[in-house]
Amino acid sequence: MTASVFVDTNVLIYAVDEGNQKKHEAAKLWRAELWKSRRGRISFQVLQEFYVNVAQKWPAARQEAQAEVRNLLAWRPVAVDADVLEQAWKIQERYQLSFWDSLIVAAAKAASCGYLLTEDLQAGQDLEGMLVINPFRHHPNEIPLT
Numbered sequence: 001m002t003a004s005v006f007v008d009t010n011v012l013i014y015a016v017d018e019g020n021q022k023k024h025e026a027a028k029l030w031r032a033e034l035w036k037s038r039r040g041r042i043s044f045q046v047l048q049e050f051y052v053n054v055a056q057k058w059p060a061a062r063q064e065a066q067a068e069v070r071n072l073l074a075w076r077p078v079a080v081d082a083d084v085l086e087q088a089w090k091i092q093e094r095y096q097l098s099f100w101d102s103l104i105v106a107a108a109k110a111a112s113c114g115y116l117l118t119e120d121l122q123a124g125q126d127l128e129g130m131l132v133i134n135p136f137r138h139h140p141n142e143i144p145l146t
Helices: 009-016 021-037 044-057 059-075 082-095 099-110
Strands: 004-007 113-117 130-133
Touching: 004 021, 004 099, 009 021, 009 044, 009 059, 044 059, 044 099, 082 099, 099 113, 099 130
Parallel strands: 004 113, 113 130
Antiparallel strands: none
């Protein structure tokens, strides 16, 4: 069985934002590897946050952001339903995370991911059996995806 990787919004934004070249290149590398391996997973929350942030920062890129969201539908986004919401509250209480971060973790769990790719949480932390990976500290080849 292969481990899926849940991708947080910040990684997707850095993949299109050339303002920080190091993070931009790392995010593009991760995105490309996850497309190739077909192990990338997201939630509708991530898609919404991505679109809103890109459209606000670069209004002329709105159509490109919409196209990227449509493409990312192939990653089988998790919808926030009653089960994900209840799980998010439990995670929030257990780990003292923000509600929005807890919702990301709950969605990643719902997608049966082994890894959560984000710079917003503590790298190396085990959250409900899922390992937090900082994509700007690790190359995709360093992470066993099986």
